[in-house]
Amino acid sequence: MKILIFVSLLFSFFFCQFSYSQNQGGMSDKRKAVKYIAELKSHSSKEKIQAAEELARLDDRGAVRPLIGLLEDKDFNVRQTVAYALGELGDKQAAKPLLARMEKENPNGKVIFIRALGKVGDSSVVDSLLPLLKHNNSSVVFETVQALGRFDDPVVSEAFLSSLKSQDEYGCMAIVNVLTNNRIKKAEKAFLDLTKDKRRPSCALVAVDGLGWVGGEEAVGALIMILKKNDSSSFKNRALRSLGRLRAREAFDAIHPFLRHKEAVIRRSAVEALVGLGDHRAIPMIKGLQGDPSPEVQKTVQYALRQFGVKQESSIQKDE
Incomplete structure (x- = not known):
């Protein structure tokens, strides 16, 4: 009998503790x-x-x-x-x-x-933050750009564009990224100028990428020229991606030769760009890459053919 009473008391104790902890859980955040x-x-x-x-x-x-x-x-x-x-x-x-x-x-x-x-x-802090775009500390400038980029304010966009030339590479890249993310179409001219910037090559590269989001007809011509004349694979890769985003069909003849490029990353970007263009002339060219040595290119080719609505044979059909 004593054992039974002890067990009952023990059970009651643990039950009460559990109930208390559950109640605490419900109130915990406010109490904390x-x-x-x-x-x-x-x-x-x-x-x-x-x-x-x-x-x-x-x-x-x-x-x-x-x-x-x-x-x-x-x-x-x-x-x-x-x-x-x-x-x-x-x-x-x-x-x-x-x-x-x-x-x-x-x-x-x-x-x-x-x-x-x-x-x-x-937004009342915008005017006080704008002067910090000229600060001599790169981290201050970077955070200022990020903070101002949260405000949908034409004054901010104009300030960014005005300060681009005076920024170091770090600040320049931050501004280009924010203008790109915010899809500021007025940035196209500034980005076009930046693609030729020898002093800040990393910012120039980011600008090439940005043109794929904010560019128009003039950007298409500039990106095609990068494919033809720029020796950097990084620039060519970004230009291909941007032309695909812009759905620039006039760039078809400039893009498809890169399907045979020695670098897999370039071949892959060329395939993606042709998908963006949506030009069915690309189908047989893309099919020619089905045996590409790069698994990543092969995956992109399969994706591209699906996007073009091309039925692909299953492995069973191939065996037969």
Whole structure:
């Protein structure tokens, strides 16, 4: 009897513990947020940093004001973590305090504040961020470009285009990528100029790629000239891909010779470009690559033929 009572009590204990933990689970995020907000007042920098990180993860908007209060903390790492957390929470009331503190930070410190401002997404900070495109620190410029790129604002696009010539390669590539991702058609002329830029070859290469998204008739002609005259395989590869994206049928005669190129990556891009053009004259040429030594090219050929609606024999039919 005593054993039975003991077992019953033991079962009841574990059942209660389980029920308590389940209830805790239902309330845990809110309770944790309250706990971590309280820990922001700690004298320990380590505790404040951990609390800010957890509040960012919990996505509790009630933490915004307490976090703003720590932007002037004397500890650099605390300020950085708080800026990160405010960026993750994305509440616009944090924009002005973040901007005010960012202006006091050294270049390394500015970076995470700029990133946070971009994530918060308050357009009122645009005018204050634009001058940072001329900053002498590459990381500051890069983060500024990323942050400004989040705003659908013609003023930002114009500022990007105006600053392209003065940027180092790092900043130039960042701007080209953002203009491309945002599909800014006005960037075509600037990208065309960049394709000839000998000082910043990596940016020139990114511009060739960008023309496939923002280019028009003029871009098609320039890309064909790259295929004909540029000795770089990287440039040829990007030009092929861009012509395919532009569906430039007038480029057919310039593209199909690259199906026989010595480099597999070029042959593959040529196949993809011809698929983009949608010109059925390419079908027999692409079929000629079915025995290509590169498995990747063979996969692309199979994909291309499917896109053109060509029925392919199964392995069983081939054996027969």
